[in-house]
Amino acid sequence: MSESSALIARLRRIAAGxxxxxxxxxxxxxxxxxxxxxxxxxxxxAVDDEDAPSGAGFGLAVALAAGALPLLWLRTEACxxxxxxxxxxxxxELGLDADSLLLGIVADEAALLRAAADAARCTGLxxxxxxxxxxxxxxxxxxxxxxxxAAESSxxxxxxxRVGAEPTASAAATRWGVTAVPSNALDQGAGEGAPGFPAFxxxxxxxxxxxxxxxxxxxxxxxxxxFRGASLSGAGVPVAADRTAAHDPAAPVRxxx
Numbered sequence: 284m285s286e287s288s289a290l291i292a293r294l295r296r297i298a299a300g301x302x303x304x305x306x307x308x309x310x311x312x313x314x315x316x317x318x319x320x321x322x323x324x325x326x327x328x329a330v331d332d333e334d335a336p337s338g339a340g341f342g343l344a345v346a347l348a349a350g351a352l353p354l355l356w357l358r359t360e361a362c363x364x365x366x367x368x369x370x371x372x373x374x375x376e377l378g379l380d381a382d383s384l385l386l387g388i389v390a391d392e393a394a395l396l397r398a399a400a401d402a403a404r405c406t407g408l409x410x411x412x413x414x415x416x417x418x419x420x421x422x423x424x425x426x427x428x429x430x431x432x433a434a435e436s437s438x439x440x441x442x443x444x445r446v447g448a449e450p451t452a453s454a455a456a457t458r459w460g461v462t463a464v465p466s467n468a469l470d471q472g473a474g475e476g477a478p479g480f481p482a483f484x485x486x487x488x489x490x491x492x493x494x495x496x497x498x499x500x501x502x503x504x505x506x507x508x509x510f511r512g513a514s515l516s517g518a519g520v521p522v523a524a525d526r527t528a529a530h531d532p533a534a535p536v537r538x539x540x
Contacts, residue, residue, distance in 0.1 A: 311510055311511065311513075311514070312509075312511070314487070314497065315345065316510070318345040318349025318351060319345045319440065319442075319456075319457060320440075321351060322434050322437070322438045323431065323440060323441070323457075324431040324434050324443065324453075324454060324455045324456060325443070325456060325459070326453055326457070326459065326489075327341060327342050327443065327445065327461060328445045328450055328460050328461065328488070329461060329462075330460050330461065330462040332446060332447050334462045334463050335444075336463070337462060337483055338444050338461045339444060340377060340481055341459070341461045341483050342442045343374070344377060344481075344483075344503045345442070346410040346440065346442070347377070347378050348508055349409075349410075350409070352380075352383040352410065353383045353408060353409055353410075354379070354385070354409060354411075355402050355405075355408055355410070356369070356384065356385070356386050356387070357399055357414065358386075358387075358388055358395070358414040359390065359392060359394070360388060360390055360391070361417075362388075362414050362415070362446075365416055366414075369386065376481075376505070377481065377505055392415065392419055395415060395421075396421050396426055399411065399441070400433065402439075403430050403437060403441055404437050404439075405437065405439065408437075408439045409439070410439065410440045411441045411442070412441075413442070413443050413444065415443070415444070415446070415448070416447050416448075419445065422445075423451075424452050427443070427453035430454070431454040431455070456490070456491045457487060457490050458488040458490075458495075459485055460486045460488050461484070461485050462483070464483065465482065466478045466479045466482045467480070467482070480502035480503055480504055480505075482500065483501050484500050497514070498514070498515040499513060500512050500515055
């Protein structure tokens with residue numbers, strides 16, 4: 284087999300999700316050291332309804348890791364009722380300064396999409412977090428492609444937090460499944476035995492232009508504004524119950540410079 288044929292075959296294996304073993308075991312800092320890609324749309328799925336706080340916490344953490352502030356959090360009145368109001372102390376514990384957060388509550392999904400489309404073009408924002416509960420059919424391929432194009436133009440990073448929804452096709456650059464895991468107790472100093480760093484079980488369900496399926500247990504260090512963790516790829520049951528959306532074709536979104 285020629286070198287060019289071998290390269291093509293390797294690229295096809297990667298596109299099919301059969302990346303080499305070393306890619307599956309890539310350290311978490313190779314993926315999340317500086318948060319998720321700036322000026323792009325990323326989907327974050329809370330695997331179960333009760334994982335919604337962990338999905339939100341992961342989204343805030345990646346924004347902080349990237350230094351992509353201020354952050355505008357958009358949610359519907361239904362989110363406010365079912366998920367509860369934001370807890371200021373918890374946000375501060377994650378490392379988010381109250382002066383860096385704006386909260387917008389809108390009537391319904393249609394208003395959420397309109398507000399997100401407007402906010403995505405605001406160059407003064409660092410991150411736009413859009414929270415939806417349930418299937419949210421309005422967040423289809425067309426709507427997410429518009430958000431991706433707006434993000435590329437404005438430089439705003441958009442995080443679509445989906446709660447109680449199955450993964451569906453979108454124009455997002457990456458798609459993540461997040462579930463809650465217990466934090467490790469502190470083992471030294473005055474805080475010995477106390478709960479440690481916030482922890483998340485995260486899996487990359489889709490990555491445009493690269494392999495998916497990597498999974499880690501990560502801890503968030505608010506002082507260093509960084510993740511640390513261990514690979515869980517190949518161990519146990521995948522985070523997402525439905526992996527069929529992990530290999531859907533990439534949406535035709537123009538490349539960034």
